[in-house]
Every structure is written in C-alpha cells, then in structure tokens.
Amino acid sequence: MAFTVDIDFDNPDLTADTDLQNEIFLQVFNSGDGELFDKLYRDDAISNFSGEPLTGEARLAFFKEFLATKPQLQAEVTHSYVAGDVALIGVHFVIDGTDSEGKPMHLEGNCTDVLRRGTDGRWLMAVDRPVAGSLLPE
Amino acid sequence: MAQLTGDVEKHTALYVEAFNSGDADAVNAMYTEDAVAVWEPGVPLTGRARIESVEQWLAAKPKMTATPRHSFVTGDTALLIVDWKIDTTDANGEPEQLTGVGVDVLRLGEDGNWRYAIDDPFGEK
Numbered sequence: 001m002a003f004t005v006d007i008d009f010d011n012p013d014l015t016a017d018t019d020l021q022n023e024i025f026l027q028v029f030n031s032g033d034g035e036l037f038d039k040l041y042r043d044d045a046i047s048n049f050s051g052e053p054l055t056g057e058a059r060l061a062f063f064k065e066f067l068a069t070k071p072q073l074q075a076e077v078t079h080s081y082v083a084g085d086v087a088l089i090g091v092h093f094v095i096d097g098t099d100s101e102g103k104p105m106h107l108e109g110n111c112t113d114v115l116r117r118g119t120d121g122r123w124l125m126a127v128d129r130p131v132a133g134s135l136l137p138e
Numbered sequence: 139m140a141q142l143t144g145d146v147e148k149h150t151a152l153y154v155e156a157f158n159s160g161d162a163d164a165v166n167a168m169y170t171e172d173a174v175a176v177w178e179p180g181v182p183l184t185g186r187a188r189i190e191s192v193e194q195w196l197a198a199k200p201k202m203t204a205t206p207r208h209s210f211v212t213g214d215t216a217l218l219i220v221d222w223k224i225d226t227t228d229a230n231g232e233p234e235q236l237t238g239v240g241v242d243v244l245r246l247g248e249d250g251n252w253r254y255a256i257d258d259p260f261g262e263k
Contacts, residue, residue: 084172
C-alpha cells in the first residue's frame, strides 16, 4: 500500500508527535510488511505482541508471520507522557483480520508502549506490551 | 541517603525502602531530572512540582509494599509492571489503604544506575 505518512525506512523515525507516531505505526502495521514494521523498533526492543517477550530475530520472525495475512489495526491514543528522551504511550486498539485457518479474527484491548529518542534524534519503539497479554487469539 | 542500583530488579525494593524511611531527598534521587510522575490519575507532574508532591506524600508517613509482576529490560530502558499497596492516612487523619498496578519506565544513566523516568502508579486499571 502507499504510505501517506512521510517515513524513510533507512532512517525510520516515529517522531516526537504522538498522533503522528500512532499514524505511522498503524500504516506500517496495516501494510502487512513485517520487515518494515520491525524497523520501527530499536535493535534491542522487546515486543510482547505474541504473548511472550521477543527481541532480535525472533521478534522479526513473529512480525513477518503475524502481519502476513494483513490484519487491520485501528488504535487511539489514551494517554502520553514524555520525560526527556523516553515516552510512555497508552493506546486502545482493535484488530480485525483472518487467522491462519481463514476464520475471522477480532482482537481488542489496551497496549502500553515505551518509545525512546536515540542520540540521533529519532524516536523508535523500545517496549510494547498489550495489557490483555497478547495480540493472538485465545 | 539515596541508594541507586545498576540492577533493575533491585530498584523497586530500594525505592520502597526510601519511601518508607520518609526521606524525600532519597526518593527524589531515584528519578531522572525530567521525570514525569502521575500519582494523581490524569495529572502528570514534573520538575519542582513533582519533587514537592513527594515531600507532601511522605509527610503522612505512608508505608508501601510493592511486588514487581513483569519487567522488560532493554539496554538502557526498562518497563516494570508493579503491584503496590500503600497504607497512609487521609485528609481527616483516618487510615486509608491505596492499591494499584504501577507502570514504571526506567532509564539507565551514564553513571550505570537506573532511575524512574515515568512513574504511573495507576497506569493499569
């Protein structure tokens, strides 16, 4: 899909703007490209989308698999606190798609995200944690 | 006396110790300079206001217990999910117990010690 947000995947930046962060995150998630989505995370970032903390290659492998069926994410920011080079963002999310067996999938919940601004000024994901525990169906 | 640690797992226990000692300076030393605390839901405090709110809280000599439930630690940034309980007195001097699930973001400083950057005690409802 075409991105309407301005993002350079060689130097990805979620920016300091909470609404723009959310929009970039949504568009890249909804593109279905797990490799691009993983670029929004710092190298040592921890993602709990799978229900367990994943980093590095395991995180990338999960994103590629989970996004392959192009689940569609909607998210609304519920709160946001910025303390210098780190931010805590709360979002309410809804995901609709089909599972690996082709059955409809609907997920809904809250997610806590920690973002970090690197020394080069770019903001990226450091930790995500869905409060329900996982983005996967029960 | 402030006690800081390079072991994020120990940070919560040291914080509880400082809090229960009533030493506001020791508690405040465990925050980064630009830390945000949200001890009243929806009212984030920073800088001087945050420091003074710690002093006000500790004036009632509250006692805290806290148990980390999850910790997610990256190189220099950590997210802790903490079950906590505080026994204190309310404005009328009556005993009051507060409980919550805190969402804490910590940063590893250049001195090798972890400090709170964001302290959201009612972060998970």
